[in-house]
Amino acid sequence: MKKPHILIIGMLVGLTFVLSACAPGPRVSGTPGLELSGDQAFVAYGNSLYALKANSGTVEWTYPEESKNTVLFFAQPLVVDDNVFVGDVAKTFHKIDRSNGNSVWTFTGANGYFIGQANEGHGMVFAPNNDGNLYALDLQGNLQWVFETQHFIWSQPQIGPDAVYLSSMDRFVYAISTDGKQLWAKEMAGAVVASPVLSEDAGTLFVGSMGSDFVALKTTDGQLAWSFTAQNSIWGQAILADNKLYFADTGGFLYILDPLSGAEKSRVEIGEPVIGGLIALPDGIALVTEKGNLKVLEFDGSTRWEARISGNVFQRPVASDDYLMVAAVDGDNMIYAFDVQSGAQKWSVTPKK
Template sequence: MAASLLLSACSGGLAASSWPGVTVAGDVAYVAYGSEIGAVNLSTGNLTWRYPEKVDARTTYYAAPQLDGTQLLVGDYANKLHSLDANTGTAQWAFEGAAGRYIAPVKILPDAILAANADHHLYVLDRQGQLRWKFETQQGVWAQPVTDENFIYLAGMDRQLYALPMAGGEPRWTKDLGGSVVYGLALDADGVLYVSTMAKEVIALRAENGQELWRFAAQGVIWARPVVKDGKVFVGDLTGKFYGIDAKNGQAVWSVDTGAPVIAAAGQTPENLVVVNEKGDVIFLTLDGSIVWTRTVNGKLYSSPAVGEKHIVVAALEGENLLVAFDFQGNQTWQFQFPKK
């Protein structure tokens, strides 16, 4: 499926079916999959609410829902960004100004919503869904933007990295990365951007001017967003390798072969990483690359695991259950599937 999605992306389309996206906030796991969005109690695995009341098969979801105070924001595979009441699942507003699919989760700022779309645009909205400005790229944007106080950093399938002023206008700088960016963009507290590309590289650049600091060559194509923690950059590739890279010089400190393609960014607990792969493995890793435990669920894991204070939630494609939850010791605590209506 990953290969077919890649080929369709290169030809300008997106042929894959919906993939589940999950986000944890407080004691709730929010999941979007197929034509439904649901809120699941994180302690019990019980469904709190589901949206919509009547399913429309023409509306499907891919991006993980994002919580903005009391509203839940999620884009669909048509052109609509939905705002739901996070407590009840009631529709509040919708932005329909895009022309393509939402692959990336929205980025929520104190006074704005950044919505990247496969129609080659970034849409900047106010918190009520009204368009402020938009920026056009040369190809679709699948990666969630990152920001600092003054700029929005946007990377897409056009191989370009853009530094956009918060108020809109021309980019402060643009960098040709040499490879398309699927999901991979991160920014650390020192103002360094880390970008993973389909050219099998992770690239570090200074956010202030786009100056390249280093490039790391992986064995395979990288879709996953890098995770930056404790002076290291962690990322997996489509060969199944998962790397720990020194953030200062771009040298590999260690690598682990997970045995199947790693599509998603790793989840983070306070002291560990949670890596998932295409064959359904959930791998709990220390920051030095030691495997603490591995569990395998039925299904393919293409979405990043969502981590709460005590729970790890993974969303499975083509499995017996949509969501499976574990504690930090690897014990399965519950499983969830949307009940049939």
């Protein structure tokens, strides 16, 4: 097992220990969840969810308004219209009004931590949990169904026209009907923490595993369209952009493939492990390494600009038309914001009440 695996799994093991300790309240031991939507950034970390002004990092509100020792956040928030959805490690999933930070509802029916980011579609919110279950809730917070896997779920479900696609650390990728029935399951070479990616026509699902395999699956039946073997394990989500497929591995390589055939078009040496995956920009792609090297690349993999931040990074960057942001741990600050075009750093902050 390589160092990035040890670091991240160690944080989760440490989190388990902290939450079970006989202390007045849980101590922070994990990585922040960050999302950017419009003129707001949302940071889930420790006892609070913070709403920040995207142009300055100023805190607009915190949730809950008064810190509670029973609440601890690390999952990446999901922003849908006027609401923020996020789970905590006290087995509670929250819907919050993004304008003021007030609670809309909470769901308390899970048996484990919420670490993965939720997703929304078909009139429901799909919340993955460390108890191995995917919880489907209606928009009023009522449980509609539960889908069970055999291990932790750290990935975000992918929503298709007629199905939900889910990867699990039990080594399987699942297709689930919108009423919660298994349509098919495909075993991978290793545990899967990467979120799957759906092709534009919804006919193909792309995903990689810790076993270094990256596959394209037919969404109709889960049959293998093609497979590719990376040099190292794959933790982060791939992206489709410019008619190409991009993903990175823990050995510090960026792979550029033909999404139709799986043929390798190019391989770029990044030089450091990439854990959190990639994001697509209108005119390029972005990634950040575990050690905080933020890079914006052209579609051919050449570097447009890069910046070094302080700390370790385990989540992919988030972007808007104006900003590119990164969440880090064990550094000078927690959140770093850059001009997406020039790479100039705009601000950095560790949110506080």
